[in-house]
Structure formats: structure tokens, C-alpha cells
Amino acid sequence: VRYSAVVVDHFLNPRNAGLMRDPDGVGEDEYEGCGDLARFYVRVRDGRVVEARFQTYGCGPTIAAASAASELVAGRDVEDLVNLKAEEVERALDGLPDDRKHAADVVAGAVRAAALDHLRRRDTDV
Amino acid sequence: VYLDHNASTPVHPEVLAEMLPYFSEVFGNPSSVHGFGRAAREGVDVARERIGRFLSVRPDEIVFTSGGTESDNFAVKGLALARGRGHLITSRIEHHAVLRTCEALEGQGFEVTYLPVDDQGRLDPDDVKRAIRPDTIAISVMHANSEVGTIQPIAEIGAIARERGVPLHIDAVQTFGKISIDVDAMGVGLMSFSGHKIYGPKGVAALYIRRGTKMLAIQHGGEHERRRRAGTENTAGIVGFGKAVEVRAREMADEAARLSALRDRLWEGIRTRVPDCRLNGELANRLPGTANIVFRHVESESIVLGLDLKGIAVSAGSACTAGNVEPSYVLVAMGVPVEWAMGAVRFSLGRATTAEDVDYVVDAIEPIVRKLRDASPGQRAVASA
Numbered sequence: 001v002r003y004s005a006v007v008v009d010h011f012l013n014p015r016n017a018g019l020m021r022d023p024d025g026v027g028e029d030e031y032e033g034c035g036d037l038a039r040f041y042v043r044v045r046d047g048r049v050v051e052a053r054f055q056t057y058g059c060g061p062t063i064a065a066a067s068a069a070s071e072l073v074a075g076r077d078v079e080d081l082v083n084l085k086a087e088e089v090e091r092a093l094d095g096l097p098d099d100r101k102h103a104a105d106v107v108a109g110a111v112r113a114a115a116l117d118h119l120r121r122r123d124t125d126v
Numbered sequence: 127v128y129l130d131h132n133a134s135t136p137v138h139p140e141v142l143a144e145m146l147p148y149f150s151e152v153f154g155n156p157s158s159v160h161g162f163g164r165a166a167r168e169g170v171d172v173a174r175e176r177i178g179r180f181l182s183v184r185p186d187e188i189v190f191t192s193g194g195t196e197s198d199n200f201a202v203k204g205l206a207l208a209r210g211r212g213h214l215i216t217s218r219i220e221h222h223a224v225l226r227t228c229e230a231l232e233g234q235g236f237e238v239t240y241l242p243v244d245d246q247g248r249l250d251p252d253d254v255k256r257a258i259r260p261d262t263i264a265i266s267v268m269h270a271n272s273e274v275g276t277i278q279p280i281a282e283i284g285a286i287a288r289e290r291g292v293p294l295h296i297d298a299v300q301t302f303g304k305i306s307i308d309v310d311a312m313g314v315g316l317m318s319f320s321g322h323k324i325y326g327p328k329g330v331a332a333l334y335i336r337r338g339t340k341m342l343a344i345q346h347g348g349e350h351e352r353r354r355r356a357g358t359e360n361t362a363g364i365v366g367f368g369k370a371v372e373v374r375a376r377e378m379a380d381e382a383a384r385l386s387a388l389r390d391r392l393w394e395g396i397r398t399r400v401p402d403c404r405l406n407g408e409l410a411n412r413l414p415g416t417a418n419i420v421f422r423h424v425e426s427e428s429i430v431l432g433l434d435l436k437g438i439a440v441s442a443g444s445a446c447t448a449g450n451v452e453p454s455y456v457l458v459a460m461g462v463p464v465e466w467a468m469g470a471v472r473f474s475l476g477r478a479t480t481a482e483d484v485d486y487v488v489d490a491i492e493p494i495v496r497k498l499r500d501a502s503p504g505q506r507a508v509a510s511a
Contacts, residue, residue, distance in 0.1 A: 008435060011428075017501035028503075035468075036425075039503050055503040057423070060431035063501055 003061065004094035010064035015071055017063075020053040025078070025121065027113020031106040036062045038110035042073070042081075044118050049073050049081065054110070061096055061103035068092040069107045081115035084108050127438045127483045131323075131476030132272050132300060132416060137366065138325035144369040145327065148362035156359050157348065166361045173368025177332065180371050183309060189333045189351045190364050194299040197318035197333040198223035198266075200355065201295040204341040205264040205316070206231050212263035213237045217249050218459040219274075221297055224266050237261075246408045247276035247460050255286050262290070268297040269307070269317075273443060273456045273472055274407040275416030277301070284313020293339055299323055299331075300413060303374035305382060315339050321363065325477065326370030330363030377477070385415035385475050388484050392473060393417050395488030400495050406462060406470065415475035418443060420457075420466040424498040429471050432494035438487055443470020 003011075020026075020041035028039040036058030043051040052073045054066040072092050073081055089111075090096050090104040137145075148169055154162030156170050171185075178185035191197045202224060206214060216228055218240045228238045239257045243249055249267060258265075265287050270277045280296055287294035293315035298307060302319035309317060316339065320331035335341060335354070347356030393405055402422040421429060426442035433440055443454045453467035462470075473487070 003431075011431065012435060014497065014501050017497075037503060055501060057502050058425055059427040063428060063498070066501070 002097055003064075004096075006068070006092070006094040007061055007064040007096070010067040010093070011060045014063055014067040016051075016053045016067065017055070018053055019055065020051070023053075023114075025114045025116075025118025027110055027115070027117045029106050029109030029113055031058075031102045033102060034058070036102065036106050038062065038066050038107045040066075040069075040107075040110040040114040042078070042114045042118055044078055047078055049076050049078060052111075052114075054107075056107075058103070058106070059100070061093075061100040062106060065089050065093060065096075065103040065107040066110075069111055073111055078115045078118050081111055082119065084111045084115070127479075127486055129473045129475055129479065129483070129487065130439045130441050131479075132275075132413075132472065132474035133441055134322050134328065135325045135476055136478075137327055138370060138373050140373055141326055141366045141369045145362045145366040148365050152361070156361060157350065166359075169361055169365040170359050173364045173371075176368040176372050180375050181307065181309060181334065183334060184337065186352065187334055187337055189335060189354045190359060190367075191331050191333055191355060192329055192360070193331045194221070194297070194318055194320040194323075195223040197299075197320070197331050198297055199227050200333050200344050201316045201318060201335075202227045202264065202266050203231065203344050205293055205295065205339075206236055207344075208340045208342040209263040211235060212261045213239065213259050215239045215241065215254060215257045215262060215265045215292075217241045217243060217267055217278075219243050219247060219271050219456045220266065220268050221272065221299070224268070224297060228266070243276075243459055245461050246411075247271055247274045247406070247456065248411075249278050249283070251279055251282040251286060254283050258286070258290050258292060262292050264293050264295060266295040266297070268299075269301040270298075270305075270413050270416075271407075271456055272300045273454055273470075274418045274460070275300070275413035275474075276407040277305070277411050277413065280314065281312045287315075288313040293336075300416075303371060303378060304414060306378075309334060309336070321367040321370055324370050324374050327363050327366040330360050330367045332367070381477055382414040385479070388475050388479055388481060389415055389417050389473075391481065392475070392484045392488065393419065395484065396491060399488060399492045403495075404466070406457060406460065413474075415479070417473045418457075419471055419473065420462065421469040421471065421495050422466055423502050424469045424495055426468065426470050428498055429469070429491070429494060432498070433487070433490060436490045436494075438490060440487075441472040441474070443467065443472055 023041035024044040052070040056066045086104040086108040154166040156167040174185040295316040303324035317334040322328040406418040430442045457467040
């Protein structure tokens with residue numbers, strides 16, 4: 001197979017897929033080239049992500065990347081996630097083929113957008 | 127489970143057996159006058175006769191080529207260049223071998239009309255009639271579309287072409303050896319057809335050229351193929367092609383009926399198990415083993431990957447190459463909305479396909495699509511279309 005075992009596992013058994021009601025932050029990113037779309041929802045307590053959920057439309061690696069990222073961000077400081085890099089998502093997947101790197105890009109973008117959205121809401125509330 | 131027979135087929139065991147001596151004992155050049163050459167020539171001649179008999183045409187109306195793409199290039203360029211200038215008619219759903227050849231000819235001063243198709247993927251013969259101009263020099267239409275399987279009304283188009291004295295070329299790569307073809311009744315002047323779609327080897331195909339058709343050769347060199355196509359013959363390939371045709375003559379009718387039933391079983395199974403899917407093109411009037419099904423709100427490549435991981439080979443209707451995805455131009459031409467077209471999957475059945483295979487695929491696809499939809503935002507903005 002051209003994908004790593006981790007990619008295949010996340011693709012076949014996506015974790016945390018689906019909508020989240022009343023999230024503390026939500027963000028999405030779209031890859032212009034092929035229209036892949038990722039949307040992330042986060043629930044935050046004391047500045048840390050306690051739950052993340054996602055919805056994606058795209059090729060298999062994008063679904064796998066979103067699933068892996070939803071585990072990756074659990075327990076993380078939201079302020080850090082504003083700078084989440086695609087490389088970190090890709091590492092969690094044990095690599096992606098060159099022509100599928102955008103899967104990590106679009107997912108990292110959605111996570112950053114969700115983190116930013118949370119910070120914006122928090123600052124507006126104060 | 128291999129359901130990608132429109133892409134390629136395995137070589138039939140009888141075909142392989144017939145080919146093998148031509149790689150070793152019968153290695154001569156068919157153009158050589160000695161015994162080694164004559165033996166090879168004999169193999170090529172037998173193949174040509176078998177194909178001629180199958181099509182009820184003269185063997186010398188068959189020109190062997192290296193593949194369907196070469197046959198299409200030869201037909202369209204050969205007709206155009208022999209006339210030097212003028213207007214060609216084709217459709218928007220042709221194989222790229224015809225579409226891009228026409229585009230290349232436009233760059234050389236020819237004019238081309240690309241006719242639309244209806245929502246079933248069918249050309250309207252009246253559109254062909256209206257498109258013909260005094261300077262129209264050729265019409266090129268595929269017999270059946272490889273993605274969707276819709277069979278074109280060739281006999282009606284052929285009658286128009288004959289009446290107006292315009293040569294008609296058909297790309298029959300997907301129909302030859304699968305459904306019956308009568309080039310005389312259909313008014314066909316030229317026809318491309320290939321070996322590896324009908325359990326023959328890759329790298330060999332043919333172009334039927336009706337006697338008296340004004341053509342220019344595209345490939346120049348020796349005197350091969352009556353100076354219509356230069357180059358030493360692919361002897362083993364041609365022998366295999368001829369044998370494959372002989373086997374098809376025997377098996378075609380029964381297999382067409384069997385595959386049509388299996389294809390309907392596949393569509394019925396998927397339709398009753400998976401919501402929000404639809405079949406592209408009408409069920410009647412299509413290639414026996416082909417079903418193009420779209421699944422709403424999922425991307426075809428992820429379905430193909432999911433099925434591949436279950437050992438099932440199908441083909442995606444949209445292809446994501448280097449991060450750039452485009453829905454199939456054939457489905458777009460049929461007016462299929464992009465949000466559906468992105469989830470198109472082609473199933474193409476063949477002689478090894480069984481009812482158990484079909485049921486296995488139906489069982490496999492339901493949870494794959496359900497999981498993808500669970501993870502999908504449902505609606506998505508269409509960025510590129």
C-alpha cells in the first residue's frame with residue numbers, strides 16, 4: 001500500500017468523527033487545489049483541549065489526518081495549537097506521499113482556525 | 127475482486143498459449159523472405175483473417191497498431207491530413223486520444239465542433255446532422271463511453287454521415303468483442319479497437335479502414351501494413367489479439383447476458399443498501415458490465431481506497447492528482463452536479479466476475495460509505511469546478 005499503516009488505521013477507524021454541539025471553538029480550512037475540506041471543533045477547559053471532533057470531505061489521507069490530529073491535540077494548550085504545524089500532523093501519521101501532503105496542511109489549518117476561534121471567543125467574553 | 131475490466135483485462139490462457147511460441151521459436155521478422163520470416167508472417171495473417179471474419183470485413187481493411195490511442199490518432203489525423211483543411215465533428219465525452227488529437231488539429235488550422243450529450247450521455251443524431259458543413263471532412267464518435275458505458279446511436283449517425291459523404295470514425299475500444307458490431311449496417315468508415323480490453327495482450331490494437339477511404343499514414347518508414355503503418359509487426363501481440371477475438375466470438379453473447387444480470391444485481395444491491403446514490407446513464411442501452419455510480423457527499427478516491435483495502439479494485443470517477451481534483455469531464459458533460467460527480471465510482475465486470483464477488487462488493491461498500499459520511503460535513507463548498 002502506498003500509505004503507512006497508521007494512515008490506513010485512521011482511515012478505516014476514524015476517531016472523533018462528527019459534529020460537536022456547543023463547541024468552545026470551531027474552525028475550518030479548505031485546500032483550494034482539490035477542494036478538500038476539514039472542520040475542527042474543540043472543547044476547552046482551563047486553557048486545554050479536553051475534546052476535539054472533526055468533519056472532513058476529501059481523499060482518504062485527509063480523513064486519516066483529521067482523525068490523527070483529533071488525538072494529537074487532546075490535552076494540549078490552545079495557545080500552542082494556534083501554531084500547529086502540518087509537519088507535526090504528518091509525523092503523527094508516520095508520513096504521507098508527496099502528492100498527499102496537503103492532507104496534513106488542510107487539517108493543521110483547521111485546527112489552528114479552531115484554536116484561534118476559541119481565543120477570540122474567550123477574549124470577547126472577558 | 128477485480129471490477130476494473132474497462133481499464134484492462136487479464137490475458138486469456140488460450141491467448142497466452144498461442145502467443146508463447148512467437149517469443150522464441152517463431153521469432154522471425156514477418157517482412158523477411160526466408161522460412162523464419164514466413165512463419166511469423168503466417169501468424170500475422172491468421173490473426174488478420176480471424177479479425178476480418180469476426181467483423182465481416184476484408185482482412186486487408188485491418189491495420190495493426192500499438193494501442194487504442196494510436197488507432198484514434200491515426201484515424202483522426204489520417205483523415206484530416208489527407209484533406210489538408212476543413213472541419214471535424216466529435217463529442218465532448220470522447221477519450222482523450224480523440225479529444226486531444228482534435229485540439230492538436232485545431233492548432234494546425236482545422237476547425238472542430240465538440241457536440242454535447244444529454245443527461246444519459248447520449249449524442250443526438252440531429253445535432254450531428256446540424257453540425258455538418260460543406261467543408262466537414264470527418265466525424266469521430268465513441269461507440270460506448272468507457273466511464274459510463276452509454277452506447278451511442280451509431281447507426282443513426284452513420285446513416286447521416288453516409289448520406290452526406292463524410293467518413294465516420296468510431297472508437298470501439300470499449301465495445302469491440304463485448305457487443306455485436308456491424309460496420310456496414312452502422313455506416314462506419316473507420317473503427318479503433320484494442321486487444322487488452324478483451325483478454326488479449328497490451329500494446330496491440332487495430333484500426334479498421336473501409337476500402338477506398340482517403341487516408342494519410344501517420345507513421346512513416348517501411349512498407350508494412352500496406353504502407354499504412356510503418357514498423358516491424360508486434361508478432362506475438364498480433365497473434366494474441368487474433369486469438370482473443372476468436373475466443374470472444376465464442377463467448378461474447380453468453381457473457382454479455384451474464385454480465386448484464388450481474389451488473390443489475392450490483393446496482394440493485396447498492397441502491398437498496400446505500401442511501402443517496404444514483405446510477406449515471408440509463409440502465410438499458412449500455413455496456414453489459416459497466417455501472418457508474420455516484421455517492422453524494424463523499425469523494426470517490428476515499429471509496430476506492432476503502433474498497434482497495436478490502437481487496438476490491440474499482441476506478442474513481444474523479445481523480446486527485448498532486449492535490450488537484452477534477453470531476454470527470456464526461457459526467458460534467460452529462461450535467462451531473464459537481465457535488466455528485468466528485469463521488470463517482472466505476473464498476474466494470476468481466477469474465478471472472480461471479481455473483482459472490484458482486485455480493486461481497488455490496489456488503490463491503492455500505493459501511494465504507496456510511497463511515498465516510500459520518501465523518502463528512504455533509505455539504506461542502508465547491509472550490510473548483
